[in-house]
Every structure is written in structure tokens, then in C-alpha cells.
Amino acid sequence: MKNSNRNNSRRNFIKIAAAGSAALGLSSVSNVFGSTANDEEQKLSTKLKVPASKGKSVMGLRCEPLKTVRIGFIGIGMRGIGSLQRLLQIEGVEIIAIADVVPSAVKSGNKQLTDAGFKAAIEYTGEEDWKKICERDDIDLIYQCTPWLMHTPVSVYAMKHGKHAACEVPSAVTLDECWDLVNTAEETQRHFMMLENCCYDFFELNTLNMARNGVFGDILHAEGAYLHDLRELKFRKENGYHNMWRLEYSKIHTGNPYPTHGLGPVAQIMGINRGDRFDYLTSVSTKQEGLSLYAAETFGANSPEALQTYALGDMNTTLIQTVNGKTIMIQHNTTSPRPYSRIQMISGTKGMAIKYPEEQIALEPAAHEFLKKEDFDALMKKYEHPLITRIGEKAKKVGGHGGMDFMMDYRLIYCLRNGLPLDQDVYDAAAWCSVVALSEKSVLNKGTSVEIPDFTRGAWKNATPWPVVSID
Numbered sequence: 040m041k042n043s044n045r046n047n048s049r050r051n052f053i054k055i056a057a058a059g060s061a062a063l064g065l066s067s068v069s070n071v072f073g074s075t076a077n078d079e080e081q082k083l084s085t086k087l088k089v090p091a092s093k094g095k096s097v098m099g100l101r102c103e104p105l106k107t108v109r110i111g112f113i114g115i116g117m118r119g120i121g122s123l124q125r126l127l128q129i130e131g132v133e134i135i136a137i138a139d140v141v142p143s144a145v146k147s148g149n150k151q152l153t154d155a156g157f158k159a160a161i162e163y164t165g166e167e168d169w170k171k172i173c174e175r176d177d178i179d180l181i182y183q184c185t186p187w188l189m190h191t192p193v194s195v196y197a198m199k200h201g202k203h204a205a206c207e208v209p210s211a212v213t214l215d216e217c218w219d220l221v222n223t224a225e226e227t228q229r230h231f232m233m234l235e236n237c238c239y240d241f242f243e244l245n246t247l248n249m250a251r252n253g254v255f256g257d258i259l260h261a262e263g264a265y266l267h268d269l270r271e272l273k274f275r276k277e278n279g280y281h282n283m284w285r286l287e288y289s290k291i292h293t294g295n296p297y298p299t300h301g302l303g304p305v306a307q308i309m310g311i312n313r314g315d316r317f318d319y320l321t322s323v324s325t326k327q328e329g330l331s332l333y334a335a336e337t338f339g340a341n342s343p344e345a346l347q348t349y350a351l352g353d354m355n356t357t358l359i360q361t362v363n364g365k366t367i368m369i370q371h372n373t374t375s376p377r378p379y380s381r382i383q384m385i386s387g388t389k390g391m392a393i394k395y396p397e398e399q400i401a402l403e404p405a406a407h408e409f410l411k412k413e414d415f416d417a418l419m420k421k422y423e424h425p426l427i428t429r430i431g432e433k434a435k436k437v438g439g440h441g442g443m444d445f446m447m448d449y450r451l452i453y454c455l456r457n458g459l460p461l462d463q464d465v466y467d468a469a470a471w472c473s474v475v476a477l478s479e480k481s482v483l484n485k486g487t488s489v490e491i492p493d494f495t496r497g498a499w500k501n502a503t504p505w506p507v508v509s510i511d
Contacts, residue, residue, distance in 0.1 A: 043142035085357040087490045090218060096224030097465060098498040102203070102230060102456035107131050109179045110158070111172040111202070112191060115139045115148040116281055118207055121182035121438075123148050125445045126182070127155050128437055129452050136172045138163035143282070153391060173197045180455065183296035186284040187296075191216035194231060203230040208299045212466040213476050217469035221494050224465040232451060232461050233468035234408060237381060237448065239445040240462045241431065243304040244424035246385065246392045246400075248507045250308045252422065254402070256389030257310050263301025266380040270333040273373070274344065284370070286330075287350040293324050294479030295371040296351070298472045301381050302369050302464070308385055308503035312466045315363040317491040320474065324352025329374025357478045371473065424507060426450060445458070462505060469494040 041223060054379035092165070101461060108131055112123060115137055126132050137148045149159045169189075172197050173181055183190065183206040191211045194204040204212060211217045224231045249381045250258060272279050273286040280286070288296060311317060327349045334344035353374050359367040382395035390402035399409040410418065426446055427434075434442030434449070452463050470491070477489045482497040493499065 044330075045140075054325065072381050084283055087214070087492050089492055090222070091494060092225060092496055093222045094228070096496070096498045097224050097228065097230075097261050098227065098495060099460045100224075100230060100464065101458050101460055102228070102455075103176070105131075105179050105261065105456055106456050107133050107242030108452050109133045109177060111136045111138070111151065111175065111181050111197075112148065113138045113169045113172060113181060113183045114185035114207075115144045116141065116184070117279075119144070120151065121444070122146060122182065122448070123151055125437055125439055126452075127151065127447070127450050128433075129449055130376050131456050132452055133157075135178050136161040136163060136175065138169050138172050140164060140166055167177065169193055170196060173200045173202060178202060183207065186281060187212055187272045187288070188284070193432075195223045195472060198227045198229040198231060201227070201229065203232075205210060205232045205234055207234050209233070209297060209472045209475055210462060211472040211475070212296070214473060216478075217473050217492075220289045220465050221443045221469050230455070230461055231468065232463050233299065233463040234447060234451075234471070235299050235463055235471070236444045236447045238304050238307055238463065239446040240304070240390075240428070240441070241424075241427055242394050242398050243308075243383065243443075244427055245419050247304070247308050247424050248422040248424045249392070249418070250387075251504070251507050254389065254418075254422070255385060255391065257462065258365070258385050258387040260366045261305035261309060261385045262368045262370075262382045262384040263303075263305050263381060264372075264382040265297050265300045265368065266372045266375075266377060266382075268379075270329060270374040273330070274334065274337065289349050289374075290347065291350050291351045293352050293355070293478060294322060294477075295355045295357050295369060295484045296475055296479075297371055297373070298369050298474040298478070300386075301371075301383070302367065302471050302474065303467070304383060305367060305385060306467070306471060307463075307505070308366070309361070309365060312470055312495055313497045313502040313504045314499065315361045315365065316493055317470055317473075317494065317497045318360045318362045319488045319490050320357055320359045320481060321486050321488045322355060322357040322475055322478035324355040324482045327352050328372070329353045333374070335379050352482070354477060355482070357474060357481070452477055460505075466495045466498075487505040 043254040110132060110136055115123060116139060134152055137145050139145045142164045145162045145164055149162065154161050172178065180203045183193050185193065187209060194206050196205040211220060220231055249255060250479040281489050309315065330349045331345060334342065338344045353372055355371045357369045390406050392400045400415055401409050430446060430449055434445040437445040439445050450462060473491055477491060481487055481489045
């Protein structure tokens with residue numbers, strides 16, 4: 040029975056993919072969804088080739104300053120409506136057009152605009168209308184909050200039509216998509232930013248500042264995670280993920296499908312792609328229990344949901360080795376009953392810091408215990424990141440995961456308006472998101488080491504970590 044259900048789910052998923060592929064103008068389903076957990080191609084060589092460049096490097100890319108950033112907004116559902124609300128509170132932003140296949144979502148977005156005193160945006164609701172937005176000549180930035188599998192196709196199309204592009208995480212789910220983003224950014228010399236909000240959380244920004252000032256010494260190891268019980272949300276048929284796309288993904292993929300919340304902040308702190316880069320990874324997953332148990336308890340032991348086979352192991356643990364001999368552990372678990380955590384731990388030759396379950400720091404010469412609260416608070420104040428100093432209080436009021444979402448959006452718009460390089464570029468997006476496909480490949484090959492491509496094509500060797508810049 041379970042094998043039959045797996046085959047049925049795979050056929051249904053491919054049917055959904057085919058519809059999405061047609062809407063995206065793609066030639067095949069595999070371009071959208073990548074390999075499934077059962078495909079023999081996952082058994083191929085773990086040695087990866089770096090394709091020839093189709094343009095010049097965009098490391099440190101600076102583009103013409105934009106007095107007003109004119110935005111085409113694609114995907115105004117669960118995440119999108121909050122993003123729109125935040126953008127409306129940033130100077131120099133104009134929302135030109137909004138697209139979503141759910142008409143009521145577009146209406147809701149436009150109500151946000153008009154209620155805030157802005158001009159209503161042009162509305163698009165057709166399945167391929169996102170292309171029309173990308174093709175407009177009165178838009179500078181495509182800001183995208185769609186399901187994962189649209190992120191790369193829409194972003195690539197936007198850049199090829201002269202737009203900067205920003206999308207929710209992960210920006211890519213296959214290696215081909217990672218390279219598509221890199222190649223297109225280099226060809227078009229347009230900015231691409233994956234909207235990794237966790238890089239802008241308060242603790243992450245302050246410890247980044249500390250790391251740049253040598254507080255932790257040479258950081259040799261880091262840990263990050265996305266540990267978040269999403270079982271109810273995955274199975275929610277209304278007001279959840281559109282067409283339950285996240286549950287569908289869990290039926291046929293394993294590995295770590297969502298690594299960047301834990302990986303992004305520590306990668307920035309460790310200077311990945313700027314003086315160091317990911318070399319290879321190895322990954323293992325537990326068996327799947329969480330979705331099946333939840334489905335049986337919620338819908339009944341003989342329900343289709345309970346009899347369905349799910350490929351995504353409950354806990355995935357991925358270890359990454361860098362070229363400079365440093366290590367990173369990344370975990371993913373969205374199907375076990377446990378408190379939320381991203382771990383966010385960095386360990387260096389002079390001390391360490393960890394965010395969950397409580398923000399704490401330990402430093403030499405007394406690193407055998409954590410700092411007392413007054414000493415911790417003093418250190419956080421001393422190394423408060425300039426972005427927090429400038430807009431931290433407003434960010435808390437505006438909200439978005441405690442304010443980090445607003446600081447991310449603010450910084451993106453600030454860089455575009457001032458012709459500055461972005462804090463997160465296309466190489467970061469590709470490297471961080473490559474873990475999606477490569478962790479699955481490793482899991483399906485009994486934890487075999489898998490090489491991680493150099494998406495910078497050698498530019499990392501001469502690049503230096505982004506400084507903690509002033510935003511005045």
C-alpha cells in the first residue's frame with residue numbers, strides 16, 4: 040500500500056510540476072523540481088564541474104543609484120503581505136505592480152497601499168502575469184514571495200529583462216538553478232539578493248561586528264539550524280501554503296531543503312566566499328516519523344494522509360568543511376515536537392557565542408563559563424551594529440520576526456538607492472542553497488562526501504569579508 044501511495048504522490052507532484060513548468064515557460068519538469076529521492080541520477084559521481092563563465096564577476100557589484108526604487112511585487116500571500124507592509128515604511132520605495140494567482144490576495148495588497156495613502160498598484164492575477172511585470176519598463180526591482188520552485192525562474196527572467204531581483208529563501212533547490220542565478224547575474228550585471236532575514240537579527244548583527252573586531256579570535260567552527268515544528272501548517276488545507284506545496288515537496292525529497300536560516304549568518308561571520316569557501320559536505324538523515332504520526336493522530340490511521348509515504352527524514356544533519364579547514368554543522372527538522380531554534384553558535388580561538396535557547400557569550404580568560412548578564416549587555420552595547428543603532432527601534436515597532444525583516448528590507452533599498460554592493464550577493468545565495476541538492480545527494484549515498492562548487496570561480500581568493508559599514 041505504501042509503495043503505491045508513493046508512486047501516486049510522485050505522479051501527482053509531477054502533474055503539479057508540469058502545470059507550474061508550463062506557467063514558467065520551462066522545457067521540462069526536472070528543471071523545476073530537480074531529482075526526486077528515488078531517481079538513479081542521484082547516484083552519479085559526487086565530483087562537480089564548474090561551468091565556463093558567461094559574463095564578468097559581480098563580486099562587489101555596484102550599479103547606478105536609484106533615487107526611487109520602483110518595485111514589482113510577485114506573490115502576496117502568507118509572506119508577501121507582511122513584506123509589502125514593511126516596504127511601505129521605507130523612504131524611496133514605490134510599488135508599481137502586484138501579482139498573485141489568488142485575486143483576493145492582490146486586492147488585499149492594494150488595500151494596504153491605499154490605506155497607507157499610496158497610489159494603488161497595477162494588478163495582475165494570471166498564471167503567467169509575473170512575466171508581464173518583469174517586462175515592464177517602469178520597474179527597477181522584482182521582489183518575490185512565491186513558493187520555492189518559482190524563485191529561480193522568476194528571478195532569472197527578471198534579471199534578463201534588466202531588473203534587480205530579490206526572492207524569499209531558498210532561492211534555488213537544484214545545482215542547475217544555483218548556476219542559472221550566478222550566470223544570469225554575471226551576464227546582466229544586475230543585483231540578485233536572497234532575502235535571508237536571519238542575517239539581520241540583532242544577535243547575529245552584533246556578533247558579526249564582534250567577529251570583525253576579533254573578539255572571538257579565529258572562528259574555526261559554527262553551528263546553525265532550522266528547528267521549527269511545521270506539521271500543522273504543512274497539513275493545513277486552507278490559509279496555509281498555497282496548494283500545500285511544502286507538504287508535496289516533503290513527499291519526494293530528503294536532505295536539508297531549507298538550510299539558509301541557520302547557514303547564512305554563520306557563513307557571513309566566517310567570511311565564506313570572501314577569503315574562504317565551502318569545500319565539501321557530508322549529510323545524514325533520520326528516518327521519517329513525524330509527518331506520519333501527526334497525520335494518523337489528526338486524520339486517522341487509515342486516512343490518505345497517514346498512509347502516504349514521506350521522503351523527508353525528521354532530522355537532517357549536514358557537516359561542511361571549508362577550504363581553510365573550518366567546519367559548519369547545519370540541521371533541519373520541521374516535523375518533531377520541539378521548541379524553535381536556529382542554534383546560531385560560533386566558536387573561535389578566543390571564545391564563543393550562542394543564540395538558543397538563550398543568548399550567551401563566553402570569552403577568554405574565563406571561557407569555561409558564560410558572561411554574567413551585566414558583562415554580556417555591556418559587550419552587546421559596545422559592539423552594537425550600526426544598522427541597529429540607526430533603525431533598530433523602528434524595526435522593532437514595524438516588526439517582522441522581531442524587526443529583522445524590516446532591517447533586511449531597509450538595507451536592500453538603501454544599497455540600491457546609494458549604488459552600493461549588497462550585503463548578500465548571488466554567490467552567497469548559490470553557495471548556501473547548494474546544500475539543498477547536495478545534502479540530498481549525500482544522504483542517498485550513505486553520507487558520502489560531496490564537493491561543493493566554487494560559484495565565485497576563484498574570486499573568493501582575493502575578496503575580503505564585507506566590513507561592518509556605516510549607513511549614514
